[in-house]
Amino acid sequence: MNDVVSIRASLAGDEAHIVISGEVDLSTADTVLRQLEQAVAECGSAVCDLSKVTYIDSRGIRLLVHVARGMRERGGRFTVVAPKETVAGGVLRLTHVAELELA
Amino acid sequence: MAVGRRSWSTSGLTSDFADHAARLHDVTAGLAAAATTSEIADVVITQGIPALSARTGVLGVLEEQDELRFLRSVGYGDVFPERLSLDEPWPITAAVRTRTMVELRDVVERRAEYAVPERVWKASGQGTLVAVPLLIGNRPVGALGFTREESRPLSADERGLVETLANQAALALERAVLFEADHRAREQAEGLQRVASAVARAATMGDVATAVASEALAVLNASGVTVVLARASDPSVGDVLASRGLAAEHARSEPTVNLAGNTITAQSVRLAEPVYAESEQELESGSPESARVADSFGVRGIASLPLVVGDRRGAFSVLLSESRRFYPEERRFLELLARSCEQGLLRASLFEAEQAARTRADILGALAATLSGAVAVSEVGSAFLDNALRLLTASSGALLLLDEEQDTLNAVSVGGASPSRDLWLPSIPVDESYVTGAAFHQATSVAASTREELEANFPGTASGFGGSARSAYAGALKLGDTTIGAFGLVFEDERDVSVEDQRLLETMADLCAQAIGRARSYEMEHQIAHRLQQAMLPPGVIRHPGVEVAASYHAGTEAMEVGGDWYDTFSLPDGRIGLVVGDVVGQGIEAAATMGRLRSALAAYALYETSPAELMARLNHFGQGVGRVDFATACFAVLDPESGALTYTSAGHPPPLLVAADGTSRWLTDGSTEPLYGSETFDPVQATAHLQPGDLLLLYSDGLVERRGEHIETGLARLGEAARSLHNQPVHEICATLAADLRPAVEHADDIVILVVRRKWAARAVFQRVFPARPEELRLMRLELRAWLDDQELSRSDREAVVLAVGEACANAVEHAYVEAQAGDVSVELSMLDDSLVVAVRDFGSWRAVPHDDPDRGRGYEIMRALSERVDIESGPDGTIVTMYLPHGVDRS
Numbered sequence A: 001m002n003d004v005v006s007i008r009a010s011l012a013g014d015e016a017h018i019v020i021s022g023e024v025d026l027s028t029a030d031t032v033l034r035q036l037e038q039a040v041a042e043c044g045s046a047v048c049d050l051s052k053v054t055y056i057d058s059r060g061i062r063l064l065v066h067v068a069r070g071m072r073e074r075g076g077r078f079t080v081v082a083p084k085e086t087v088a089g090g091v092l093r094l095t096h097v098a099e100l101e102l103a
Numbered sequence B: 001m002a003v004g005r006r007s008w009s010t011s012g013l014t015s016d017f018a019d020h021a022a023r024l025h026d027v028t029a030g031l032a033a034a035a036t037t038s039e040i041a042d043v044v045i046t047q048g049i050p051a052l053s054a055r056t057g058v059l060g061v062l063e064e065q066d067e068l069r070f071l072r073s074v075g076y077g078d079v080f081p082e083r084l085s086l087d088e089p090w091p092i093t094a095a096v097r098t099r100t101m102v103e104l105r106d107v108v109e110r111r112a113e114y115a116v117p118e119r120v121w122k123a124s125g126q127g128t129l130v131a132v133p134l135l136i137g138n139r140p141v142g143a144l145g146f147t148r149e150e151s152r153p154l155s156a157d158e159r160g161l162v163e164t165l166a167n168q169a170a171l172a173l174e175r176a177v178l179f180e181a182d183h184r185a186r187e188q189a190e191g192l193q194r195v196a197s198a199v200a201r202a203a204t205m206g207d208v209a210t211a212v213a214s215e216a217l218a219v220l221n222a223s224g225v226t227v228v229l230a231r232a233s234d235p236s237v238g239d240v241l242a243s244r245g246l247a248a249e250h251a252r253s254e255p256t257v258n259l260a261g262n263t264i265t266a267q268s269v270r271l272a273e274p275v276y277a278e279s280e281q282e283l284e285s286g287s288p289e290s291a292r293v294a295d296s297f298g299v300r301g302i303a304s305l306p307l308v309v310g311d312r313r314g315a316f317s318v319l320l321s322e323s324r325r326f327y328p329e330e331r332r333f334l335e336l337l338a339r340s341c342e343q344g345l346l347r348a349s350l351f352e353a354e355q356a357a358r359t360r361a362d363i364l365g366a367l368a369a370t371l372s373g374a375v376a377v378s379e380v381g382s383a384f385l386d387n388a389l390r391l392l393t394a395s396s397g398a399l400l401l402l403d404e405e406q407d408t409l410n411a412v413s414v415g416g417a418s419p420s421r422d423l424w425l426p427s428i429p430v431d432e433s434y435v436t437g438a439a440f441h442q443a444t445s446v447a448a449s450t451r452e453e454l455e456a457n458f459p460g461t462a463s464g465f466g467g468s469a470r471s472a473y474a475g476a477l478k479l480g481d482t483t484i485g486a487f488g489l490v491f492e493d494e495r496d497v498s499v500e501d502q503r504l505l506e507t508m509a510d511l512c513a514q515a516i517g518r519a520r521s522y523e524m525e526h527q528i529a530h531r532l533q534q535a536m537l538p539p540g541v542i543r544h545p546g547v548e549v550a551a552s553y554h555a556g557t558e559a560m561e562v563g564g565d566w567y568d569t570f571s572l573p574d575g576r577i578g579l580v581v582g583d584v585v586g587q588g589i590e591a592a593a594t595m596g597r598l599r600s601a602l603a604a605y606a607l608y609e610t611s612p613a614e615l616m617a618r619l620n621h622f623g624q625g626v627g628r629v630d631f632a633t634a635c636f637a638v639l640d641p642e643s644g645a646l647t648y649t650s651a652g653h654p655p656p657l658l659v660a661a662d663g664t665s666r667w668l669t670d671g672s673t674e675p676l677y678g679s680e681t682f683d684p685v686q687a688t689a690h691l692q693p694g695d696l697l698l699l700y701s702d703g704l705v706e707r708r709g710e711h712i713e714t715g716l717a718r719l720g721e722a723a724r725s726l727h728n729q730p731v732h733e734i735c736a737t738l739a740a741d742l743r744p745a746v747e748h749a750d751d752i753v754i755l756v757v758r759r760k761w762a763a764r765a766v767f768q769r770v771f772p773a774r775p776e777e778l779r780l781m782r783l784e785l786r787a788w789l790d791d792q793e794l795s796r797s798d799r800e801a802v803v804l805a806v807g808e809a810c811a812n813a814v815e816h817a818y819v820e821a822q823a824g825d826v827s828v829e830l831s832m833l834d835d836s837l838v839v840a841v842r843d844f845g846s847w848r849a850v851p852h853d854d855p856d857r858g859r860g861y862e863i864m865r866a867l868s869e870r871v872d873i874e875s876g877p878d879g880t881i882v883t884m885y886l887p888h889g890v891d892r893s
Helices: A029-040 A058-073 A087-095 B002-010 B016-033 B037-051 B091-098 B107-113 B118-124 B156-201 B205-219 B246-253 B264-271 B280-286 B288-297 B328-373 B377-392 B419-423 B435-442 B451-457 B459-468 B499-536 B588-606 B612-624 B712-726 B731-742 B775-791 B796-816 B855-867
Strands: A005-012 A015-024 A045-056 A077-081 B054-063 B067-074 B083-085 B102-104 B129-136 B139-148 B224-230 B237-245 B256-258 B275-277 B301-309 B312-320 B396-402 B408-415 B427-429 B446-448 B471-479 B482-491 B547-554 B564-571 B577-584 B632-639 B645-651 B657-659 B665-667 B687-690 B696-700 B752-759 B765-772 B825-832 B836-843 B870-876 B879-887
Touching (some): A005 A029, A015 A029, A015 A058, A029 A045, A029 A058, A045 A058, A045 A087, A045 B796, A058 A077, A058 B796, B016 B156, B037 B054, B037 B067, B037 B139, B037 B156, B054 B091, B054 B118, B054 B156, B067 B091, B091 B102, B091 B139, B102 B107, B107 B118, B129 B156, B139 B156, B156 B205, B156 B328, B205 B224, B205 B237, B205 B328, B224 B246, B224 B264, B224 B301, B237 B246, B246 B288, B256 B264, B264 B275, B264 B280, B264 B301, B275 B280, B280 B288, B312 B328, B328 B377, B328 B499, B377 B396, B377 B408, B377 B482, B377 B499, B408 B435, B408 B482, B419 B459, B427 B435, B435 B446, B435 B459, B451 B459, B451 B471, B459 B482, B482 B499, B499 B588, B547 B564, B547 B577, B547 B731, B564 B588, B564 B752, B577 B588, B577 B696, B577 B752, B588 B612, B588 B632, B612 B645, B665 B712, B696 B712, B696 B731, B731 B752, B765 B775, B775 B825, B796 B825, B796 B836, B796 B855, B796 B879, B855 B870, B855 B879
Parallel strands (some): A015 A045, A045 A077
Antiparallel strands (some): A005 A015, B054 B067, B054 B139, B067 B083, B102 B129, B129 B139, B224 B237, B224 B312, B237 B256, B275 B301, B301 B312, B396 B408, B396 B482, B408 B427, B471 B482, B547 B752, B577 B632, B645 B687, B657 B696, B825 B836, B836 B879, B870 B879
């Protein structure tokens, strides 16, 4: 984990709870994707909290879509928490990404 | 006739003498009233039969060929012949031969002495037969015969009556024959007269033949007439020049006649003598071929007279639907008609040849004139085709040239009004199954004059055109010893191209090949000039934070004109900007080269001399000397982007246009001065103007406003209106739209340059940063940007929007601009204006190809567009610049 972005994940039963904080951009996208896939690998559903994300661009959105699609294909569910007033909430609403389920 | 019959029917038969006298009276009166030979025969037979209690009666006239032609036969049904040779052993022919009356008591005696077909005997009854010659003096002119049912020798009275009938009939016939001959002669003379005058009026061979055929039909009471003339190119084929009556019907299905055959017509052509077949028997023995055709048309006699027209032979044939002998005077008439026809045809053929020669000369002249002005290969092709199609009235044609790989012939031009025009292939292999391919391969002309030949020799062409081509002709295009292409023509009819036309086409093809050679070198020069021009123009326009600049050059249309128009933009040492458009008069390599010299000189002088008027004076001096400029116009303007001050001079060039941010416009005419043409007294003026933020300055060359036949003011007004309506658009779009909308829609349009400059709104604050294109640099850039944004009066959501938009643009540049090992820089520049923030993200690399449907890239642009009022992306060889206009104070939630 570096000082730009951090991912914390906890497991409650079959559901993973993940919190991403910091900046998701071209330089961190690969790390975030790897850790996120690890966190959701063993569970049936996951909730990903983006409230503490301070920067996320189209590359970040892309990796979230990638993870959500992977879970859905194996029958799981991936939900994103990103309130409207947060940075990530603004970006998600701007891009109208239908594939990401907002909590 | 009617009088005679009535008087006969009222006379009684009570006294032999009275009866005899009455009959003679009736006969005399009847014969006197009878005008024609057949009326005479009628009177004699109808009087004779009751007087002699006869069952049958016949009357024939003796014709030249020792034949009796029977004008009348009563009581025989249709078994009695129309004609009978005197050689036949019949009682009636014996009477003529011996010039004495033949009387036979009954059928037994008749059979014993004469050989007459049984059906004739049967029809004649069992009894007495009398046959009498009709004599004038001792010369027989015909014969008369009766038969009775009963066997009873003629009484003296009856004998006397028969003799009297015979005498009177002979006289009457002689008179009528002479009269009829005279009448025919008069008709024929009149016919010949009419023919002579019709032939004199006839302009073409067809007209002559038609006039002759019509007269022959009328005068001879024929059922058909045809006039045939052998082709000069192939004497065995005769073209039907005219046909009338039954012959017209035949000619429709057979427009040519085989003169090598054995028809009556072919015989007369070959023998150069008249051939007469005047009965079915004669037809059958003379030409079974003609007999068969004649039979199918109900023709029973043919007379064919040879024609000689110059070195061509032909025939003039008359068809009869009855079998009869032509009278000697009719034969003479036919001969005379044939001579008239020959003379008329000869005159018309000379006239036609002269006309054709004149037409050919016209066509050659027209082609040469057009080709001398043709500069494109396609122009040459269509000029050639237009004239070739006109010459031969072909349905369509194409001109093909060998491609560079030497294995394909490409159609450079296709012409013709017929739908077959669309059936020419755009390219064909060099293949002899095509008529053009064969002409090319054999380096000579080839032809198929019939559909059959076309299918046999050029199956590619035959199947390609289907039934729309019945014959074809193609020739090679040769330049020196090299065959460079071929032309092809197809016809909807079957035809031979005449030797004269072939010769002309050959000459035309030579002219065409030479013109193509010229056009090719001209096109090459055009390409060189075009490349030179492109090389002379600056690779891009100046980038300056205070202005938006766009410029474009639009070459003259596909025709050859490369002009000497140019533009240039550059920084001056004092921070101002130099803006130039110019136009060197002339075309091609020379103009492009001159333009290059002027452009370089102006940019160089501008480093030391920034007064437009002074600079223009130097340029004029340069043009007089080393620059070698005959005549050029130029507009040079110097703009201070900070203050908006503009100084300009326009040397013979149309005035710059200033469009204010509020959409009003004005022409900057005060700086107008003399063009650059080496004037010794050149003393240019300059003028000043002021550009407010948002104002637009438009420099251009005259191609944008000048149209042939139109006053320049009209063009300027059009430009002003278009510029006003576009003034809010991005500058490069203004360039493109003006060029597209205002360029005149004609060939040979002049080339155009357009230079558009907009002064930007003054920035209250500017953020500038240049960083290496590496992913980890992005975060640092954002940190600095956030710090700068914190100092601006912006809402939090506006700040986040700016960070995201800039972040996306920079990430794109980092990711795509450079090949990994050669990462360059990315430059970010933000200008804070009153109501918006202008972001410019620039890289200096060349973007790697990215799939268009990459959803990631798409989403990045979507974000940038969602956040901005406008996004402009300009990619060039030296990098890409993304400009975003972000409004602030907008609630984006």
